Amino acid sequence: MGVAYAAPIFILNDIMNLLDANKLVFEYVRRDKNGDVDGFIRAVDEVSLEIAQGDFVAVLGPNGSGKSTLAKHLNSILRPTEGVLYVDGMDTTDSDKIWDIRKTVGMVFQNPENQMIGTIVEEDVAFAPENMGVDPKEIRERVKESLITVEMLEHRKASPSKLSGGQKQRIAIAGVLAMHPKCIVLDEPTAMLDPEGRKEVIRAIRALNDVENITIILITHNMEEAVYADRIYVMNKGHIVMKGTPREVFSRVEELEENSLTVPVVTKLAYELKTAGLNIPDGILTKKELCEAICRS
């Protein structure tokens, strides 16, 4: 079996996932009023993940289910209490690799206002590559192409404070994009936006995935947004309790409700009709699908 020993290393590199978590555990220390340790809270409990380059994954779950804690592990803001997480083959507990990990996985948070640094849009987007010591000529190119991707090039000389919420959030995404990451983690990027802003941001995220093949991890409370993902993970109480394609996950209406979640309104209506005896397939995701199914039944 000599070959079998030599081969796996080669194969492993070849098929390695971009993000690979094995039984990842994270415990918060709870302290009482005097600052003494009162106990531990397992925010993430033995979570295993395999996410390949180019995947679009949505993570759903009620507040306090551990989604954001998990997300913060992906670029080593937090480090696992137990278990391991590899990002592009790098162990996130390896302090020497921390900057490489953060170049590989970029984060976008909920409130765009907290992520703006520059006084004009261009400067803001250039911040990360500048800090990485990228050649100024290349910085200009990266800023330009990032702004084109999020459809904000015409606003490059604007002051971020004059932009709408959706525009600000797209600038934040461009700022991450200018680092040329392999993966972008977005933690409820649309929670503070109006419907128009949501659409703009989701369109930008889908373009990153489709055109640039960037791996997307989208954490959201909005079921309608999760429909675009390749795969959905549902978290509750620190565990991954459901996973599958949007169609598979949203077919399991009762199970989602047990996990304090809902399904998109259209899916809900389809489910109600099916329960009432109509011949409607499981996991309807769009109005068009629903209308066609109704007309056929």
Next chain:
Amino acid sequence: MPILVNHIDHIYNPGTVFEKKALSDVSFSIEDGEYIGLVGHTGSGKSTLALHLNGLMKPDSGGIYFDGVDIASEGYDMKALRGKVGLVFQYPEHQLFEEDVFTDVCFGPKNLGLERQEVELRAYEALKAVGIEDDRFYVSPFDLSGGEKRRAAIAGVLAMKPKVLVLDEPCAGLDPHGREEILSIADDLHDSLGITVVLISHSMDDLAEHVDRLLVMHNGQLVMDGPTREVFMNRKELEAMGLAVPEAAAVLSDLKGMGLPVRTDLITVEEAKNEIIRALRSRF
């Protein structure tokens, strides 16, 4: 306490290059015990309008009348008005500041100059009304969950015993369960306590399920005002303003377009379900 908003204008930064007409000739009235939704695109003037409803902003022209009295009139008791019209801002939990939840909720009524006993009674009732259990009363507001914090902040306004409650995007950033909790509290306040509720929201599906009347703002003007059901029949006009109709209503109008004879004045999932079943049965 009925509210009459009579031809009000509000202009930001008048006379400068930043001049912007936020409200333009807005008129409507609110009767006691109504349940109203206020919608509009960002920048349409809906938050500015909300600030006028309890006198935090004053119109540049036109007038606002509570119980028939112009709030701009000499000697009008603004402090009492703010007790009667409660405003819950977006992300109200950012305004929690006291050492424990109960003290925080006492802050408002205490400032109305009430007796301590009355203050505490009101705080107790308000916390009960938003479903916060006794064992959470004396924890730090910062140790509450996101949904609990939001509810505690609403209790702080409820303890003022308002007759009218304006909720600006009360569900923003909450998970589906948290949203449902907040909306059912709004329902309760309206149905059981008889409070007039004005709900500002971007979610047409939530509004369809909850409010009776809808005000639609666009570019500082009140462009639609009517029963929720009727307003949502103007799908084309709403979509042109960058707004939407509830998904259930959109499905019905699409089905009609495809030749299925369904009513299009229905807006909730339950109604749509029954209507689709009825239409399909009658087809055979």
